[in-house]
Amino acid sequence: MIATTLNRIRNQQPCAEGWEKLLKGLGKTKADDEPLPYADIVRINGIEDALWCCRAEPQYAKEWRLFAVWCARQVQHLITDSRSIAAVDVAEKFASGLATDEELAAAWAAARDAVGAAARAAARDAACDAAWAAARAAAWAAACDAARAAAWAAACDAAWAAARAAAGAAAGFAAWDAAWAAAWESQALEFLRIVGESITPP
Numbered sequence: 001m002i003a004t005t006l007n008r009i010r011n012q013q014p015c016a017e018g019w020e021k022l023l024k025g026l027g028k029t030k031a032d033d034e035p036l037p038y039a040d041i042v043r044i045n046g047i048e049d050a051l052w053c054c055r056a057e058p059q060y061a062k063e064w065r066l067f068a069v070w071c072a073r074q075v076q077h078l079i080t081d082s083r084s085i086a087a088v089d090v091a092e093k094f095a096s097g098l099a100t101d102e103e104l105a106a107a108w109a110a111a112r113d114a115v116g117a118a119a120r121a122a123a124r125d126a127a128c129d130a131a132w133a134a135a136r137a138a139a140w141a142a143a144c145d146a147a148r149a150a151a152w153a154a155a156c157d158a159a160w161a162a163a164r165a166a167a168g169a170a171a172g173f174a175a176w177d178a179a180w181a182a183a184w185e186s187q188a189l190e191f192l193r194i195v196g197e198s199i200t201p202p
Helices: 006-010 016-026 038-045 047-056 058-074 082-095 101-124 126-142 147-167 173-194
Strands: none
Touching: 006 016, 006 047, 016 038, 016 047, 038 047, 038 173, 047 058, 047 173, 058 082, 058 173, 082 101
């Protein structure tokens, strides 16, 4: 089971609201060095804060990167630029020791160009929102050289793209909210699997 500690989280300067919520949920008033399973952070603060806390444990870069890749794979069907898909592939290989730093850097540069192209297309056509989010998820998350940022960015963007695609631009707030919640729940379950838990998040 992957765990962190309150002291290591505090060293990353968490927001006051999230920090107080976590302390209260744990029944504590100050930080300590007691192992804190990531599953507990998900249970108390939710998946967004748990992903933010990944930065406290950079030694699990492989796990964080593989989670980022998983998030990008969830919206890969929305990605139309082969450079972004290639970036996801290289990031997955890199996490498993099958790609070099140079290959990852090259994939990152190509995917960054794809993001720029998607942004320009989105600026010309508002209907490209899902493709833009998917490309950004792949480039800025799965291929990102900072695995901690990758997990966070991929989760945010994959949830956005999945919700957008599922709900549609004119489906209304109820459908949007349902799709958004489903995307985050799916990511929470995968994150729990990666950190060694198999419980259902709230």
